[in-house]
Amino acid sequence: MLKPYFHKEGIEAGCDEAGRGCLAGPVYAAAVILPKRYRNKWLNDSKKLSDKDRYELRPEVESKALAWAVGVVDHLEIDEINILNASFLGMHRAIEQLKVRPDRLLIDGNRFKPYETIPHQCIIGGDAKYLSIAAASILAKTYRDDFMKEAAKTYPHYGWETNMGYPTGLHREGIKKHGPCAIHRMTFQLLPNQLELEFTTI
Numbered sequence: 132m133l134k135p136y137f138h139k140e141g142i143e144a145g146c147d148e149a150g151r152g153c154l155a156g157p158v159y160a161a162a163v164i165l166p167k168r169y170r171n172k173w174l175n176d177s178k179k180l181s182d183k184d185r186y187e188l189r190p191e192v193e194s195k196a197l198a199w200a201v202g203v204v205d206h207l208e209i210d211e212i213n214i215l216n217a218s219f220l221g222m223h224r225a226i227e228q229l230k231v232r233p234d235r236l237l238i239d240g241n242r243f244k245p246y247e248t249i250p251h252q253c254i255i256g257g258d259a260k261y262l263s264i265a266a267a268s269i270l271a272k273t274y275r276d277d278f279m280k281e282a283a284k285t286y287p288h289y290g291w292e293t294n295m296g297y298p299t300g301l302h303r304e305g306i307k308k309h310g311p312c313a314i315h316r317m318t319f320q321l322l323p324n325q326l327e328l329e330f331t332t333i
Contacts (some may be wrong), residue, residue, distance in 0.1 A: 141234035145263025149271035153296035157205045160221030161270035164197040176258040177268040192266040200228035219244040
């Protein structure tokens, strides 16, 4: 069972992102405030759950949370400000949408750009330690997967319906054969030891 809170007092929002290591599409981030008494033995780091389990837990999180929100930073913004800053921006966009203002932010990872005057705590592996961060990881992951599955219908050459934009062999073979598409991150190394790829919209 993951921990229900970092501090017993105050309102905590768990924050996490999905899609940092992808070659295409946006990065998604989520912020979730759970009741202090909330418990769920199935809730865990989204990477440790099956796709089916993640989608079954999403409505549970959304219905039981005191507040939740998802922030999105698209591929153009990622190319402009870099993926680390895009991850921070996505979390900021999620936090600013929360209908309840938290007293503290629990951030998955070891770095964060402060949001306004709200104190934050960075926790390495936090999505496997705290319920609220795990909940945020599930929302970020499933909403991003929804986007990439839909994008795969427009751009069918990269296998996004299964790899979600991560640099698998199938994805890179599609880039090699068809070139990058309109939502690839052009500042990323799309192919190993690439020389120069001509941008093409397909």
